[in-house]
Amino acid sequence: MHHRSKVLYGMLASALGIALTACGGDGGGEESGASEGRTAKSGSGKASPATRVEWSPALAMGQSAPELYEPRNSAGGKFQVTATKVVKGTQKQMKDGHYVEADRTLEGRTPYFVYVTYLLKEGKPGVANPDLNAHAVVLDENGDTAAKRPVVHSGYVEGGCPVGDIYMGWDVGEKRTLCSIYIGDPSKRPARLAWSTAAETADDYKKGASWAWTAQ
Template identity: 70%
Template structure:
């Protein structure tokens, strides 16, 4: 009886041990994991590496490249509806940039208003707008508010001062006051921009109705930097 009971107990212990080993992955130490288990581990820990030291970090975003530069006078593709116009869709074309002088900065009292502009370079930017569709509610709107001067990285290389008419000898001409816009009508606006001393060299004159970041401007319409 004792010998038979011992055999029964031995059989029960052997079966229990076999179940325990199966739950732990078998006798090969867990190397027999299913493909689905391996995929789950890979997706949670990022891509696998030969050293097994995956950090799970995301790769940096790709650098945004400039769209091909337009030439001065060439219209930007598509039509734009600036918020400042209160309606209407325009064709936009930067026509020229005139490099100014220190004398013009002084005569315009820009340095008196902002001493950080001393030694800077003024640029007079001309952009032509042609109404193609709709009707603007604001007839004499500041459409040049969408124009920016950028360096090769897409960062601002010059800013418009608070008083940005640029009127003066050799600067922007005094623009007329309009009563309405007609479809097909073109108007050129001129504004002064000032690059502070030591600023990076301008690379593009960009225009956007909604752009605020370097990447947004680099993806949009811009003209190769050429001055007169």
């Protein structure tokens, strides 16, 4: 029996003013690309260029990652992860959400509303409403960060992310879709939406599960 409660529906909107770390739990997305210039020692003891890591085959939006994940911020439970859609936002939404007012460096950048679905397959999370989208990163073809969540990242503006439900717990078989806003750097074109609980470098993300970037 599910322990969902929609009595508290809409309370997440009050979190809009809370400063959250932009990529605090995304497994080190800020360090993407750090391994691109590394060298590896050859048998002769001389340094040789590191082998370039290519992207693993891209998943399509709506296709589930092939493995289950147990995020640290859920405090238990293994999830099936599925990126479902990306909606490209507008400059009006940037203004209405007061993102530029909070951070002038975001002026002229593109908002994206990213939807990811989580299905609890095994175990019992100790946290009822974990920020599972903190493990998602938007990367360009080189594996560098192309868009990231701002400090205030609810995305609750007209036409953006809907205000989410508040839950009292998880049951095996329960599915929830979470939406987060990511703001893109115009100099970098998104290529993949990657999801990982452990990746720290561009190569780590390239080897793991990622979805071909398709924005509506």
